[in-house]
Amino acid sequence: xxxxxxxxxxxxxxxxxxxxxxxxxxxxxxxxxxxxxxxxxxxxxxxxxxxxxxxxxxxxxxxxxxxxxxxxxxxxxxxxxxxxxxxxxxxxxxxxxxxxxxxxxxxxxxxxxxxxxxxxxxxxxxxxxxxxxxxxxxxxxxxxxxxxxxxxxxxxxxxxxx
Numbered sequence: 001x002x003x004x005x006x007x008x009x010x011x012x013x014x015x016x017x018x019x020x021x022x023x024x025x026x027x028x029x030x031x032x033x034x035x036x037x038x039x040x041x042x043x044x045x046x047x048x049x050x051x052x053x054x055x056x057x058x059x060x061x062x063x064x065x066x067x068x069x070x071x072x073x074x075x076x077x078x079x080x081x082x083x084x085x086x087x088x089x090x091x092x093x094x095x096x097x098x099x100x101x102x103x104x105x106x107x108x109x110x111x112x113x114x115x116x117x118x119x120x121x122x123x124x125x126x127x128x129x130x131x132x133x134x135x136x137x138x139x140x141x142x143x144x145x146x147x148x149x150x151x152x153x154x155x156x157x158x159x160x161x162x
Contacts, residue, residue, distance in 0.1 A: 012030050020059060020068070021067035034050055037076045038113065045113040085106050086109070
């Protein structure tokens with residue numbers, strides 16, 4: 001499984017010129033905690049930043065400005081970590097940890113923005129993998145019992161050695 005299969009493809013993005021009040025309203029209405037800021041022709045969006053709900057609050061408190069006077073590009077985290085859809089989850093975790101980010105835009109082979117992967121997506125994937133390993137561990141004693149020689153067979157442990 002790769003990042004392209006794990007990411008959310010119903011990505012919400014805004015142009016860099018969007019007002020922060022528009023961004024905040026969109027985040028509220030869509031029940032999301034972040035948006036990707038794009039600059040590009042609309043048919044091939046390119047991620048230039050990320051805005052989180054925390055960024056919106058911080059911008060208003062630090063700048064004491066009306067959100068309608070601030071633009072997305074004024075408060076976004078620029079140069080976001082962008083991952084290829086072919087990236088492996090382990091590589092995504094390593095890169096996200098190195099950049100201390102919880103979300104990363106995902107692009108296809110042509111560099112077109114196709115989704116957003118979050119630590120939640122990666123934790124869910126790793127959790128499924130751990131569940132699979134736990135099932136193997138749980139099945140191991142049953143498999144061994146199936147393969148054990150029958151009582152009294154020549155493979156059985158002599159009483160003096162058991």
